[in-house]
Amino acid sequence: MARVVLTPPFGTRFFGGRDHLDIDAGNVFALVRALDGLAPGFADEAGSRAAIAVNGTAITAWDTRLNADSEVLFVLRIAGG
Amino acid sequence: MNAPENPSRFRIVGTRPVRPDGIDKVTGKAIYSPDFAAPGMIHGAILRSPHAHARIRGINTRKAEALPGVKAVITGRDFPTVESLEVSLGEGSGNILHTSRNCMALEKALYHGHAVAAVAATSEAIARAALALIEVDYEVLPHVITVAEAQAPGAPIIHDTVFTSGLDETPITPSNTSSRFVIADGDPDAALAASAVVVEASFSTQPVHQCYIEPHGCVASFNADGQAQIWASSQGAFMIRDLTASILGLRQADIRVTPLEIGGGFGGKTTVYLEPVAMLLSRKAGRPVRIMMTRDEVFRASGPAPGTEATVRIGAAADGTLTGAIIEFTSRGGAFPGADVHPSAMHALAHYRVPARRVTGWEVVTNTASTAAYRAPGAPQTVFPVECCMDELATRLGMDPIELRLKNAVRPGDKGLNHLPLGAVGFVECLEAAKAHPHYTAPLGPNQGRGIAGGSWANYGGPSTVELSVADDGSVLVVTGSPDIGGSRASMAMMAAETLGLPYEAVRVTIADTSSIGVSMATAGSRTTFATGRAVVDAAKEVIAALRDRAANIWGAAPSGVEWRDGAAHCLTGDNAGQSLSIAQIAGRAGQFSGQVSSVVSVTSPDYLPGFAVHICDTELDPETGHLRVVRYTAVQDVGRAIHPDYVEGQLQGGSAQGIGWALSEAYSFNSAGEVENAGFLDYRMPVCSDLPMIDTVMVEVPNPGHPYGVKGVGEVPIVPPLAAVAIAASHAAGVPLRHLPLSPDKVYAALQSRN
Numbered sequence: 001m002a003r004v005v006l007t008p009p010f011g012t013r014f015f016g017g018r019d020h021l022d023i024d025a026g027n028v029f030a031l032v033r034a035l036d037g038l039a040p041g042f043a044d045e046a047g048s049r050a051a052i053a054v055n056g057t058a059i060t061a062w063d064t065r066l067n068a069d070s071e072v073l074f075v076l077r078i079a080g081g
Numbered sequence: 082m083n084a085p086e087n088p089s090r091f092r093i094v095g096t097r098p099v100r101p102d103g104i105d106k107v108t109g110k111a112i113y114s115p116d117f118a119a120p121g122m123i124h125g126a127i128l129r130s131p132h133a134h135a136r137i138r139g140i141n142t143r144k145a146e147a148l149p150g151v152k153a154v155i156t157g158r159d160f161p162t163v164e165s166l167e168v169s170l171g172e173g174s175g176n177i178l179h180t181s182r183n184c185m186a187l188e189k190a191l192y193h194g195h196a197v198a199a200v201a202a203t204s205e206a207i208a209r210a211a212l213a214l215i216e217v218d219y220e221v222l223p224h225v226i227t228v229a230e231a232q233a234p235g236a237p238i239i240h241d242t243v244f245t246s247g248l249d250e251t252p253i254t255p256s257n258t259s260s261r262f263v264i265a266d267g268d269p270d271a272a273l274a275a276s277a278v279v280v281e282a283s284f285s286t287q288p289v290h291q292c293y294i295e296p297h298g299c300v301a302s303f304n305a306d307g308q309a310q311i312w313a314s315s316q317g318a319f320m321i322r323d324l325t326a327s328i329l330g331l332r333q334a335d336i337r338v339t340p341l342e343i344g345g346g347f348g349g350k351t352t353v354y355l356e357p358v359a360m361l362l363s364r365k366a367g368r369p370v371r372i373m374m375t376r377d378e379v380f381r382a383s384g385p386a387p388g389t390e391a392t393v394r395i396g397a398a399a400d401g402t403l404t405g406a407i408i409e410f411t412s413r414g415g416a417f418p419g420a421d422v423h424p425s426a427m428h429a430l431a432h433y434r435v436p437a438r439r440v441t442g443w444e445v446v447t448n449t450a451s452t453a454a455y456r457a458p459g460a461p462q463t464v465f466p467v468e469c470c471m472d473e474l475a476t477r478l479g480m481d482p483i484e485l486r487l488k489n490a491v492r493p494g495d496k497g498l499n500h501l502p503l504g505a506v507g508f509v510e511c512l513e514a515a516k517a518h519p520h521y522t523a524p525l526g527p528n529q530g531r532g533i534a535g536g537s538w539a540n541y542g543g544p545s546t547v548e549l550s551v552a553d554d555g556s557v558l559v560v561t562g563s564p565d566i567g568g569s570r571a572s573m574a575m576m577a578a579e580t581l582g583l584p585y586e587a588v589r590v591t592i593a594d595t596s597s598i599g600v601s602m603a604t605a606g607s608r609t610t611f612a613t614g615r616a617v618v619d620a621a622k623e624v625i626a627a628l629r630d631r632a633a634n635i636w637g638a639a640p641s642g643v644e645w646r647d648g649a650a651h652c653l654t655g656d657n658a659g660q661s662l663s664i665a666q667i668a669g670r671a672g673q674f675s676g677q678v679s680s681v682v683s684v685t686s687p688d689y690l691p692g693f694a695v696h697i698c699d700t701e702l703d704p705e706t707g708h709l710r711v712v713r714y715t716a717v718q719d720v721g722r723a724i725h726p727d728y729v730e731g732q733l734q735g736g737s738a739q740g741i742g743w744a745l746s747e748a749y750s751f752n753s754a755g756e757v758e759n760a761g762f763l764d765y766r767m768p769v770c771s772d773l774p775m776i777d778t779v780m781v782e783v784p785n786p787g788h789p790y791g792v793k794g795v796g797e798v799p800i801v802p803p804l805a806a807v808a809i810a811a812s813h814a815a816g817v818p819l820r821h822l823p824l825s826p827d828k829v830y831a832a833l834q835s836r837n
Contacts, residue, residue, distance in 0.1 A: 007500060008263055009247050048169040053501050058687035075499045078424045078539040080606025080797060081348020081454035
């Protein structure tokens with residue numbers, strides 16, 4: 001199971017304040033689908049506002065593969081000027 | 082200047098060639114938004130609310146429509162219904178319904194200057210005359226301008242649909258407090274209780290405008306077949322296209338946006354105000370429509386940075402090691418939610434190791450123009466109080482302020498604001514460079530004080546697309562979709578020429594329209610030299626591979642036996658060993674191959690790195706008037722690697738100047754009706770050259786290993802430290818803490834009187 005780390009506001013807004021979850025998923029797409037199943041609306045929010053890192057490395061491709069010991073971090077994207 | 086003079090192995094990167102767009106810009110040939118005209122074009126003007134908060138009971142446009150020369154009149158009812166939806170705007174996001182309503186009010190006008198109707202006519206004078214004929218039936222509502230007013234019991238609620246987000250329990254009543262954002266690590270209460278020294282203080286900053294010299298402007302043209310064009314000055318033509326399409330329900334491919342030159346943006350041109358309005362007018366009138374904001378409209382109706390009120394508690398052990406911090410701040414968001422609360426919270430302490438922290442940010446909506454991004458959005462407002470407290474900590478501990486910062490500075494491998502380990506960041510190097518700079522130890526004169534402050538900005542990568550092609554004569558064309566705000570034509574040409582081994586002048590760069598090149602995110606987030614530059618280098622490498630392959634074919638050699646060097650292919654093996662073919666000799670034989678050599682590369686680069694800066698400021702106080710003057714200023718910054726040092730230094734100087742204005746003189750003045758009283762450069766006091774000393778720059782180069790030439794974003798960090806650097810210097814000069822910006826003479830004089 002991949003370990004999902006949820007930083008504010010994703011944990012509070014969608015998962016009752018939890019800061020991590022364990023989800024079985026083959027890639028980030030599947031992971032986000034699974035999370036959206038648990039908390040409808042999460043997929044849209046992640047698509048528009050989240051930056052994602054897998055195992056400590058920022059990724060942009062949601063087809064990035066996950067395995068049982070992957071750690072996936074969701075953090076708010078920072079807008080710039 | 083203390084720029085390294087191209088100390089590296091590069092031929093072109095790090096040099097200072099003349100910018101390719103320079104002649105057009107200094108001779109007036111460059112086409113900015115007021116310069117552009119389309120055949121058959123007519124002129125638009127916008128009617129704006131004379132009330133800070135009012136319900137629109139009805140709008141009668143018949144008299145305006147009857148005025149000779151008027152071709153179209155629209156109101157909010159002409160806008161399609163869009164649902165409240167958070168959409169991706171590249172690196173950030175926004176609610177498309179709010180963006181639409183900010184372009185034109187529907188049920189309520191939410192600030193003085195909010196658009197309520199628009200006219201297109203055969204002349205601007207007729208359009209403005211027609212505005213006076215539009216009758217709007219307003220029900221004037223009580224308004225709120227400040228955070229205190231907006232949060233007062235019984236305050237008028239601006240939006241019935243806004244409920245405070247980010248609370249532990251979902252509220253059931255709407256509120257002007259639109260969101261809460263919390264970052265917490267460890268137990269900061271216990272950490273502060275156990276600290277040897279704790280500094281606690283309250284601070285405030287005011288909303289300030291980006292003050293780009295060129296007002297917002299565009300021309301829109303809608304065709305009967307549904308295809309449309311926009312010519313606009315903005316930070317992102319694709320952003321203009323996508324937002325206009327979303328607001329008006331059009332297909333993105335049906336809108337072609339041509340970027341015009343941009344006379345400054347600083348974040349304020351990363352959204353739309355006029356384009357959907359001009360497009361609706363054009364659709365109704367059947368003619369292209371130009372709308373230009375006046376300076377007055379820019380101040381009243383385009384977004385400033387939010388002002389912030391903050392309370393900081395920060396503690397340290399006796400040796401100066403930070404132990405914990407608790408920060409709570411409230412940002413004034415303007416008419417619609419979306420102020421920069423989370424980047425404010427995330428950047429407040431991002432440059433220090435603080436083992437226990439709790440940063441709580443609140444956003445409050447008010448009857449003022451909706452805020453917009455401004456250079457490092459949100460960071461200056463929270464780094465200002467933190468850095469002021471760091472200075473007070475240093476005083477209390479008897480430590481040198483740079484030594485205190487060095488003791489606590491983040492280093493590579495520390496957890497960054499995105500929870501990932503920091504890469505090759507150079508905050509320590511900046512602090513060391515500041516400490517070694519002659520400015521830091523120079524004697525001060527009477528009534529002078531010195532301040533030092535640091536700060537960081539996350540920077541960004543994002544998508545960029547580049548096409549690079551080789552003409553038959555061997556010259557090179559680079560096409561990008563990134564508007565050139567800070568000299569990116571030059572830096573793109575330099576990186577392409579460096580990679581290809583060609584002279585700088587052999588490469589020309591074009592900024593294309595949205596139908597001529599793939600997507601590039603806006604020139605924002607300090608991303609263009611990093612991300613678009615990476616696409617340029619990747620495209621150049623693909624072209625080199627193709628040129629080597631062609632040379633190998635011409636020689637009958639294996640491609641592995643051909644080396645690319647100094648803009649030419651060199652044969653290393655076989656009968657032709659020792660021969661070379663220039664890029665022109667290969668490109669001129671395009672007809673013998675599959676056509677011109679070219680490459681299109683799209684990248685989305687996640688390996689950007691944050692930038693760090695340290696500024697030193699000396700101020701001089703006139704104790705009889707409270708007037709403060711900056712007499713010496715030095716900006717030190719980790720720039721990764723400066724592709725064109727002139728432009729990097731310009732970013733450091735420009736950001737510093739804007740930050741100094743924020744600290745000393747810039748603020749909106751509202752009257753009791755909620756109307757901006759200083760909507761012009763005579764009364765809104767941004768600094769001019771005579772207000773500032775020469776701003777010295779020190780470019781510290783800690784290259785980013787994630788970029789072929791080591792680039793880091795440089796455009797935003799320089800506005801982060803100045804607020805604190807100036808305020809600390811002023812506080813030392815005055816002998817009393819000055820914590821509420823701007824430090825206008827009346828405020829400083831009052832503080833001097835209270836001290837005495």
